[in-house]
Amino acid sequence: MLRNLKVEVREASAVGAARRAAAEFSDTMGLGEARSSDVAIIVTELAGNLVKHTPAGGEILLSFTHQGDMEVLALDTGPGLAQPGMVLRDGYSTAGTPGTGLGAVSRLASNFDFYSTPGKGTAVLARVATGMTAPVTGVPMDVGVVHVPHPREYLNGDGWAVQLSAGHARLLVVDGLGHGLHAHEASRQALDTFRASPHLAPSALLTSVHAALRNTRGAVGAVAELDAEEHTIRFAGIGNITGAVADHLGRRGLMSLNGTLGQDVRKITEHSLPWPAGSALIMHSDGLSSLWDLSRYPGLLHRSATLIAGVLYRDFQRGRDDATVLVVRAVP
Numbered sequence: 001m002l003r004n005l006k007v008e009v010r011e012a013s014a015v016g017a018a019r020r021a022a023a024e025f026s027d028t029m030g031l032g033e034a035r036s037s038d039v040a041i042i043v044t045e046l047a048g049n050l051v052k053h054t055p056a057g058g059e060i061l062l063s064f065t066h067q068g069d070m071e072v073l074a075l076d077t078g079p080g081l082a083q084p085g086m087v088l089r090d091g092y093s094t095a096g097t098p099g100t101g102l103g104a105v106s107r108l109a110s111n112f113d114f115y116s117t118p119g120k121g122t123a124v125l126a127r128v129a130t131g132m133t134a135p136v137t138g139v140p141m142d143v144g145v146v147h148v149p150h151p152r153e154y155l156n157g158d159g160w161a162v163q164l165s166a167g168h169a170r171l172l173v174v175d176g177l178g179h180g181l182h183a184h185e186a187s188r189q190a191l192d193t194f195r196a197s198p199h200l201a202p203s204a205l206l207t208s209v210h211a212a213l214r215n216t217r218g219a220v221g222a223v224a225e226l227d228a229e230e231h232t233i234r235f236a237g238i239g240n241i242t243g244a245v246a247d248h249l250g251r252r253g254l255m256s257l258n259g260t261l262g263q264d265v266r267k268i269t270e271h272s273l274p275w276p277a278g279s280a281l282i283m284h285s286d287g288l289s290s291l292w293d294l295s296r297y298p299g300l301l302h303r304s305a306t307l308i309a310g311v312l313y314r315d316f317q318r319g320r321d322d323a324t325v326l327v328v329r330a331v332p
Contacts, residue, residue, distance in 0.1 A: 004147050009059065023036055046072065049074070065127070078121050102124070150180070177220075186219045206236050206261065236268060240286045244283075309327045
């Protein structure tokens, strides 16, 4: 069962289509009538804003967090918000409407955040608590993911997984070679191996993944282990999965070695890097260009991890491959 949905909103007729797609997706995922209705209203409001305020429209991504809540992410490259502090006030409008859109969205959402830069566009995040899984407590980390398949494919050849415990996180991003069904199968096998090996260090885990993928097309992948108490990252990667630590000083890359998991791997090693307070770990597949620079987005580093992932996807997606962006922030 797919846990992600992408809806493009380029014209007024797409608003109703987005609402229907969101309602069907929510119903399929078992959200229940009340929560499904909330999601449909949120998507309708955000899709309406994309049509009213952005010349080229935008897209809406629906997905489930690692804790089981629904996230609705609206992305556009329009003019941005001239007065961000005003948009949540009922009655404020620049399009001659009643001006209740984002205010209504924020009231329906259990968590709401947005980021806008004049001339670069806006990203709006609304999270709806589903009660489908128990929240993970005692973990001072904010995890956000954007996971979108190749434009011509139904299945995503990328995969991601997160395991959280008190003060620690283990993360995997994997990209099956090519795209479509066989790439998806390779990624699923890597994810199964990750989940079955919760105590292996990053290098040992990738060794296990390499062995597990022998009968598949193969993949590239990276594993990170975060320690919020020691403020360190342990990282191991094979192939072109980008890993980097971003903070107010810039970005520091995490090294992956050449090779293909399941096919040709000469050596798997891991290295450590400081993970200072206020920084974010960013991992992504080659569906994104690695030329991003968060210093171009003032204040974004301190926003929701999903917003960071969404803005990077919006501005640096290649548009011809599966794309996965995973972001982890330390929070107080």
